[in-house]
Amino acid sequence: MISYTIDEFCNRHKFSxxxxxxxxxxxxxxxxxxxxxxxxxxxxxxxEWIAAREAESRQPVAA
Structure with a gap:
């Protein structure tokens, strides 16, 4: 099983x-x-995190 540290995860997704x-x-x-x-x-x-963020982006934004 491959796993990432917090820093590795952040680097993979280009955020701090x-x-x-x-x-x-x-x-x-x-x-x-x-x-x-x-x-x-x-x-x-x-x-799972990527799928959840993608699903979230398809939800209509509440006014």
Whole structure:
């Protein structure tokens, strides 16, 4: 199984670590898993996160 650190995930998606934490705060960040003293994001969690963001972009914006 491949997984990414927070920094690797941010680099893959071209946003800052602070943006990552903002997404997590509002419930829009990827699932994470603790591995010893590190937080990792699995490939599966990344795929789910992308699918959720894509689905969200297809929703009509409330007025």
């Amino acid at each position: 670590r602070s943006t990552y934490y903002k997404l997590q705060r509002v419930g829009k960040g990827p699932r994470t898993m603790p591995v010893l003293d590190c937080v990792r994001i699995s490939e599966e969690a990344e795929r």
